[in-house]
């Protein structure tokens with residue numbers, strides 16, 4: 294008599310425990326600083342935990358000759374709430390992922406193909422850079438400015454992992470010159486002359 298009741302209550306405990314095993318993103322709702330609200334567990338399928346978007350090369354026909362394809366919580370609902378994510382880096386010959394930061398997470402990069410010169414700058418303006426070859430991995434501490442340059446003679450491919458489901462991406466050159474901040478303020482804050490600021494705004498799509 295006691296045993297069936299025990300098993301029944303155990304089953305209830307187990308099934309309610311599974312609800313907090315994951316919080317698959319309900320991307321129909323707005324993202325928040327702590328991620329997306331959870332999709333009801335009854336609607337979750339294995340496909341929420343699988344993402345195929347990193348399987349093909351990004352389009353590198355752009356000003357940086359490189360493409361960053363994210364698998365963050367907005368693209369990959371299953372990693373919502375888990376504090377991890379990934380991205381794919383395709384860098385054509387001569388291409389660069391310009392100086393940028395991910396405010397929300399540290400990054401680890403693995404080179405799959407080609408040669409990448411990668412580095413970061415510390416808060417103390419210490420410089421850490423190295424030429425990476427196939428199989429090499431490098432870490433970029435959270436929030437620090439860093440870059441990746443294709444320094445080889447063929448296309449480079451790398452994958453990166455982040456310690457955040459939504460690490461964010463802010464590219465320094467775009468932040469400075471692809472916006473509508475008046476040129477005189479950009480000049481004042483960068484110590485660059487008017488002609489250089491206007492030229493960079495022109496190239497990168499800024500105004501004013």
Ligand SMILES: *[C@@H]1O[C@H](CO)[C@@H](O)[C@H](O)[C@H]1NC(C)=O
Nearest residue numbers: 350351352353354355356360
């Ligand atoms: C890549 O992007 C360029 C520029 O936006 C575009 O002209 C081209 O059609 C794209 N190529 C592919 C394969 O989507």
